[in-house]
Amino acid sequence: MATQKLYVGVKLREIRQKLGLTQKAFAEKLGVSLPYLNQMENNNRPVSTGVVLALAGEFGFDVTELNVGEAERMVTDMREALADPAFGDLEPSLADLRLTASNAPALARAFLQLHRAYRQAHERLASLDEALGREEARIAASPWEEVRDFFHYCDNYFDAVDRAAERLGTEVTSQPDRFAAAASLFRDLGYDVQVTGDGPMRHYDAERGLLTLSARAEPPTRLFQLYHQMALLTQDDLLDATLDLARFQTGQARQIARIGMANYFAGAALMPYSPFQRAALETRHDLEQMADRFGASIEQVAHRLSTLQRTGAKGVPFFFVRVDQAGTITKRHSATRLQFARYGGACPLWNVHRAFEMPGRFLRQLAETPDGVRYFCLARDVSKPGGSFRAPVRRYAIGLGCEVRHADKLVYADDLDTSKAQAFEPIGISCRICQRRDCHQRSVPPLGNPLLVDHDRRGVLPYDLGT
The missing domain is CATH 1.10.10.2910 (Arc Repressor Mutant, subunit A)
Structure with missing residues (x-):
């Protein structure tokens, strides 16, 4: 056994504590010096053959309990966890991992449990898993x-x-x-x-x-x-x-x-439902005309359009979103097939982000999501002044859109050619769940896909996505 260099200090310390012995008394029974026992308990020196025999002879201890299999499995698990991109280039040495597994197994287990919870949470976010709302969900x-x-x-x-x-x-x-x-x-x-x-x-x-x-x-x-x-x-x-x-x-x-x-x-x-819906049809969803007619803001009109879901009198199914200058979604609703990510910002290829660059203008976009559905998207910046020189101005951008089959009901789409596939820009929902392989704005790889790295070839991204 000595040739295996058993570093089982934690186990040795647990044995001593169960016996209710001080280090000095324990060292005497094992036939070693106090400094030597201290070094073994702190994994600075391996457990010798003499100590193993003394444990069996003096205390009747089953030496098979000194098996290092659990520690080695823990080391393997930690290496796997540390391969997560969340840790970046951090790569603790194998010796450090073994030392942690042997000296601080409780800490190692806590680390593994924390990483497991982290992975579960991100997998739920990536798949829009509604387990977050279930009674049995841990989060x-x-x-x-x-x-x-x-x-x-x-x-x-x-x-x-x-x-x-x-x-x-x-x-x-x-x-x-x-x-x-x-x-x-x-x-x-x-x-x-x-x-x-x-x-x-x-x-x-x-x-x-x-x-x-x-x-x-x-x-x-x-x-x-x-x-x-x-x-x-x-x-x-x-x-x-x-x-x-x-x-x-x-x-x-x-x-x-x-x-x-x-x-x-x-x-x-x-904006009462029936008069508002009539105005939407009469003006062909001209936000400025409707805002003037109802004494509302453009944002209020756009938001209200996304709520026209009365049975027997539904309006055009719209999605509505509001983002701040950091790209964080602060309001969201969709009566369309397009659903926003529960967390984080919107796709950077979406025109709502460009609205901050061109204040006071309506920006139009024909877009296609990875599922092949095509949309007409409208975006504009909105500012909320504070009412005085020193009061802060809150700036947002709003996005309003519908499936392209409804575009003929919107005045904004009159001169757009929706028959050409090339006219539609590819957009996604969130990088973590978007499967587009050649997106030049991708920030992170999608979860669940292995990465294929070829050192001799570079495309849009420094990696390819496996299946």
């Missing part, structure tokens, strides 16, 4: 994600809320001064509203029954916030009944969803 969705999924799986359309908002908003929409008309309705309900230059965008004082709106906000925003507060004050039972359907796991998720539901009501009141 629970955050309240924000839970709310996002609730709106997504309801197709971002809530019939009862939408119809209640339509009844309220239709009366106001026909008035020349929409805000004054909505404020009058608010006062008829027993509340008051005023616009002031100071304070937050919206603040409701329950004791005084007073709603204060910021004069610095754009008129569409002020009207939207007025409708939002009306929803909270007058549609309490309706909102609660709708949220009961979600069965959220936490109270925090329900509170977040309540804000989202009040926002939904506000948008549906600002």
Whole structure:
């Protein structure tokens, strides 16, 4: 056995501790010096044949328990884990790995467990696995994600809320001064509203029954916030009944969803379903004309178009997305086959990212996803000024699109030739799940594909994707 140079310090220390012996007493029974025992327990020296025999003779210890198979398997597992691209060029030596497996097996097991959880999480993200929402899933969705999924799986359309908002908003929409008309309705309900230059965008004082709106906000925003507060004050039972359907796991998720539901009501009141759908057909989805007709912003109009999912009166199925300057998706919804990645940003080849470069312009794009579906995409930047010189300006870009078979219903697609395959740019969803082999903007390889590296050949990428 001595020729195998057994470094089993942890096992030796466990034996001593089970026997309740000090290092000095244990060393005496093994017939070795205290420094020598200390070195063996710290894997600075291998366990000698004499120590192995003493363990068997003095304590009746089964020496087969000193087998190093577990440590070697752990070393193999760690080497495999460290091959993950997440660790970059970090390559601990085999000696370091063996030392870790022998000296700190609990730490090694914790490392392997952490890496396993990491791999599972990324595999779920890559495949858009809905296991994140299952009760048996080990990783629970955050309240924000839970709310996002609730709106997504309801197709971002809530019939009862939408119809209640339509009844309220239709009366106001026909008035020349929409805000004054909505404020009058608010006062008829027993509340008051005023616009002031100071304070937050919206603040409701329950004791005084007073709603204060910021004069610095754009008129569409002020009207939207007025409708939002009306929803909270007058549609309490309706909102609660709708949220009961979600069965959220936490109270925090329900509170977040309540804000989202009040926002939904506000948008549906600002742009009532039937008049809004008629306007969409009349203007052929001209966002600027519709924004002017309903006193809304271009972003509000684009978002509302993606919610026209009423049974028997559906509009063109659109996707809608909003991204910030870092490419992070901050709003998303799709009534089309195109679905956005749950995490991270959108495909860099998509025109929504170019909107920041050409402010104030509508950018058009014919695009094709890896599944062969073709889309018409529209993008534009939107800015949200803070109302003063030193106030920050929030900048976003919005994207609106539909399958190309609906393009004839959009004024923006009139002069585009949708019959030529060459006119469609290839886009994806997320690099980690996109299978395109020659994308010049790919940031990371797709998960699940082996990489084929040829040192004598370089294409668009420094590797090829296996199957």
